Amino acid sequence: MQTSFSLAQLADPDVAESEKILRTCVHCGFCTATCPTYLLLGDELDSPRGRIYLIKEMLEQGRAASATDAKHIDRCLSCLSCMTTCPSGVHYMHLVDHAREHIAETYERPADERWLRRMLAFVLPRTNLFRAMMVGASLAKALGGRHWLPGKLGAALALVPGYPKPPAKTDRPQVFPAEGTRRGRVALLAGCVQPVLRPEINAATIRLLNRLGVEVVVPEGAGCCGALGHHMGFTDQSHRLARANIEAWQKTGDLDAILITASGCGTTVKDYGYMFRTDPDLKSAAAEVSAKTRDVTEYLAELGVASTAAPRNLRVAYHSACSMQHGQKISEPPRALLKAAGFDLVEIPEGHICCGSAGTYNLLQPGLSSQLRDRKAANIARVMPDLVATGNIGCMQQLGTAIDVPIVHTVELLDWASGGPMPAELAGRPRSS
Template sequence: MQTHFSDADRQKPHIQEADQVLRACVHCGFCNATCPTYLLLGDERDGPRGRIYLMKELLESADDDVETAAKAQTHLDRCLTCLNCETTCPSGVEYGKLLNIGRAEAERRAPRSMGERLGYYGLRKMLVSPARFQALLRLGQTFTPLVPGKLRSKMPAAPVEPGPRPAEERHSRRVLMLEGCVQPGLSPNTNAATARVLDRLGISVTPVAEAGCCGAIDFHLNAQQQARERMRANIDAWWPYVEQGAEAIVQTASGCGAFVKEYGEMLKDDPAYASRAQTISDMARDIVEVLGEAPLEKLEVQANQRLAFQCPCTLQHAQQLGGAVEGVLKTLGFDLTPVQNGHLCCGSAGTYSITQPELATQLRDNKLDALEAGHPDVIVTANIGCQTHLAGANRTPVRHWIEVVDETLV
């Protein structure tokens, strides 16, 4: 794709980066064939190719061109950031990188309405603090009829109790665990189950209370500087344990894992943090990566359930771990049903199901139809956002896959 930036613009780091991505695109449109929003809406501007043209137009336009920025912002907001297009693209276009640049530029040039800004700010403050989120969750569960409809479906009536965790220093092998923001409230058993499974494999888990939100929520709600502040705070919290010999930082939410693996890239221009950020990214492991390298015969499992696995976009497209969970579950003896169009997003996408509820609901229902076609006893997934979004339809039960493994240990 040809670009037309001025010599002055080409001196700007974000334009240099965008120019490199844009020039890799050959307009082929293969990406549209696997884009969930394009398949739903049939609008070129709501597919990756069209959004790339919108971002090109935005970045090449005059700095005071608010109309172009506002037009781009509408269609960029509808993007799920599922990165299915990156998996599909034969030219290796780094669409996600361009999207981050385009969204930040549109936000700078076309400020949102006061209502939108307050809504985004409220989501950020509500979701990134586990204590605050759990307090609001308990309040919402007490006064459910008063909760707005698009939030009401996100509240589990009675999450599985976490149960005891093994002692932290039982084994010579030690990993850290990112506890997450909303997962301790929505699915408190997930991390406890992970600790029990890893204990069976001779690995101790150290939770680091000082490590907070990974930063993804701020970043995807266009508060990118605040997200980087959270990254730096997490690096500071983890670093003493890294120096003491922790071998990995384990995530059970694939969305968090995908984001932590980007710390090195996102802080590459920060001289104080670039090196440590890359080390943290290199140490970040989804729980399936740890189990995939473990002697699974140590896990004596009585697998008697028929499962359908929903592979989150952040696992299969961002982390390139498609098929990994299915492989572990099959090795352990679980019966997995086939799932058509498993590459398509369920519509959760972080806060997308709240900010774009109509599209998210259509995607969710389509995904559930595909998952339920094989008549599973339980749908399992690897990300709390997907789990909550799918469970909100009140159809087949939805769990994190590691909880099912933990419950079937003999």
């Protein structure tokens, strides 16, 4: 793709990077075949290629974003399926993130939408505040709030799974010593939303790693990865949160890896090196953090997990989150671990298509999100599993109310298969024969 940015524009490192990405695109249109919103809407502007044209025009002309720009770029899930499909290696993630920042800075959204985005960016990264909001939301849902709350707020209540679980000991900053001979030392990102909705995920991770001889550190000062705000264009917030994590991990001492149990967070933390590439004070530390970051299944695959109590006759449909398969390019490790643990693994048709969760997408674009959720749920039903395994909290919440079988984190099954407790969601569920 030809571009005509001025030298003054290219002096901005973000513009210069976007210009390089734009020039990589050859207009082939392969991306349209796997883009979820294009599959649903059939509009070129709701495809990666169409959005690239919008972004090019907006940035090249140096103008404020328009309502049209915002509408079509907002509809992008950042599922990154286009990056898996693209034969030219267009780094769409960095391009659309830059566009979202530009939109946040130059486009005046309607007041209700502006308020909702700011509220989500403020509340979700703060675990205690999010827990309090979940209590209020659960109460509103019980009182029929879906019918009397306006617009997207009413739709959001449908996603509320119930009253939040109490804070778990495993999410407090501390060191969990290895059992027996120590084989490794890792930091675990507790996260922000996951400790409220599914604290058992981190608990299972720590149990499993400790049994395998790995010391686990939950550092003081580490929290939200910054992804939720980053994908709404609030880069000042996302960089502040990322900086806090980097500094917290720097103080933790020697680490073999930084482990993430939510693949959406993992995609962002692995990008810290890029996010701070122009920061002279943090550039090196950020690159080191990105290099050490692993999804928990990546690390477990390197370590090896022995199955001591493998459950039999359980048909598991593995849902590969977009941030796992497209963002981090992790495909085989979780599947291989589940098979080795004794589970009967089945693939979900259209496994490359997003479930519609995508961070805050299901709150900001509930119509499109619910269509994708129902499409994914129908594909899951086709393979008739006993349960669904995945590696991302967002997907778990998105699909949990749409399917008739439990959905659990991959690490919970691996913990169970190697001597840990059965995941609570599976208690009392019948097994296939």
